[in-house]
Structure formats: structure tokens, C-alpha cells
Amino acid sequence: MTGPGTPDARAVHAGQAPYSPLTLRGYDPLVFGINYRFFWRCHPQRMVDLYERNITADHLDIGVGTGYLLRACSPSARRRIVLVDLNPHSLRHTARGLKGYEVSSLRADALRPLPLPPSSFDSAALSFLLHCLPGTIPDKARVLDHAAACVRPGGRIFGSTVVAHGVPVTSAARRLMAYFNRRGIFHNTADRLEDLHAELASRFASFRLTTHGCVALFEATTG
Numbered sequence: 001m002t003g004p005g006t007p008d009a010r011a012v013h014a015g016q017a018p019y020s021p022l023t024l025r026g027y028d029p030l031v032f033g034i035n036y037r038f039f040w041r042c043h044p045q046r047m048v049d050l051y052e053r054n055i056t057a058d059h060l061d062i063g064v065g066t067g068y069l070l071r072a073c074s075p076s077a078r079r080r081i082v083l084v085d086l087n088p089h090s091l092r093h094t095a096r097g098l099k100g101y102e103v104s105s106l107r108a109d110a111l112r113p114l115p116l117p118p119s120s121f122d123s124a125a126l127s128f129l130l131h132c133l134p135g136t137i138p139d140k141a142r143v144l145d146h147a148a149a150c151v152r153p154g155g156r157i158f159g160s161t162v163v164a165h166g167v168p169v170t171s172a173a174r175r176l177m178a179y180f181n182r183r184g185i186f187h188n189t190a191d192r193l194e195d196l197h198a199e200l201a202s203r204f205a206s207f208r209l210t211t212h213g214c215v216a217l218f219e220a221t222t223g
């Protein structure tokens, strides 16, 4: 299944493949303790704040990793959480860490329409997902449609991604990004901030796009 705008199945697989039980154990200290601060130049608290501003009691989380941000934001904001990820280890690891909430998991590819009832959540997050997905921003922005289809009108869509163009990228960050792209962990060499802005603007009447270092944070209201 390849062609213009069609994700290459091997590249899609590669974007979720690194998350094994072993790597998930080291993910939070490495990603939130080191990469965010010293390479992407975005303090993890910015991401916690993004969650705090947008998460609702009826939440869909797509591309869950370890669930660090779900655990880090204030518990009073959450009740039902549905986890979506292509990787079963990420789903298991995240679900295990979320105590006291109604949690369910769905293994699915975010690049395809999600097999969930339409308009059934009040918020959906796609945090650090886009840079894992193959294609250009216009190709991978279909995940915004898939997330938005699950959210009720007036609900929140939010997330973040490491972009390669239109933001300050230090030489250390450029080298780490190149390494991750060679390994297939990231697919963001063509990702441009202006493309993300255009994709948000074409879908949402109301949205906010901010940057911290080379991380773009977006938050939008569904129509």
C-alpha cells in the first residue's frame, strides 16, 4: 500500500516498533528527563500544562507511549480514558499505570479511521505522535480527522510534535533527529511548522499553535 499520500506499511510499523517492555521502562527518564529539555528545548511542564488545559472527563488518548502525561496531569480532570495505539506494549504499560479511572484500550493505526463511535469523547490528545508517522505533514494530518471524528462538537483536540523546519533546531537536536529518522523511530525530516498551521487552519475555526524549542504544541476546538 504505497503511493502519493499513502503511508508505507513498513514505515508505519517502524514508527511504533521501538516501544518494547524494556524500552518503555527507560522512556520517561530519557524522553522527559533528557530529550525534551536538552535536545528539543521544551520543558516537559509545558506538555503537562497542555494536558491540564485541554483534557476532559471523557478522553481519548492516541499514541500513548507510557502514559506519562496522563499520569502527570491532575487526576480530578479525568474519568473515562480510552487508549489507542498500534503497539500492544504501550497500551499495556499505560493502562497499568492509570489507577482509579475507567480505562479501556484499542489497538489501532491512527492513520486509518478509528473503529470508535463518532462524537463520543470530549477531548482527544495526539502527543508526540505526528513525528512518528511517515509522510509529510499534509499526509499525516489525516490523524487529526480521525481524532476529530471521535470528539463531540465543542470538544478539544490537542497534542504536540517535534518539527524540523520553521522552528529553532540546535545542532545537537538536528543530529539526534537525523539519528531517529535513520532508525525509523521519527519520520519528521520534511515536517514544517507552516504546514502544521495550514492543516489546523483548514480543519478548525478555532485553534492555537505555539512552539517551545523545536516542539509545536497545538490545541483546537471541534466544530
Ligand SMILES: C[S@@+](CC[C@H](N)C(=O)[O-])C[C@H]1O[C@@H](n2cnc3c(N)ncnc32)[C@H](O)[C@@H]1O
Pocket: 012, 015, 016, 017, 019, 062, 063, 064, 065, 066, 067, 068, 069, 084, 085, 086, 087, 090, 108, 109, 110, 111, 126, 127, 128, 129, 132, 133
Ligand atoms: C513518542 S511516543 C508518544 C507517547 C506519549 N503520547 C508522549 O507524549 O510521551 C509515540 C506513540 O505512538 C505510537 N504510534 C506510533 N505510530 C502509530 C500509529 N500509526 N498509530 C497509533 N499509534 C502509533 C507508538 O507506539 C508510541 O506509543
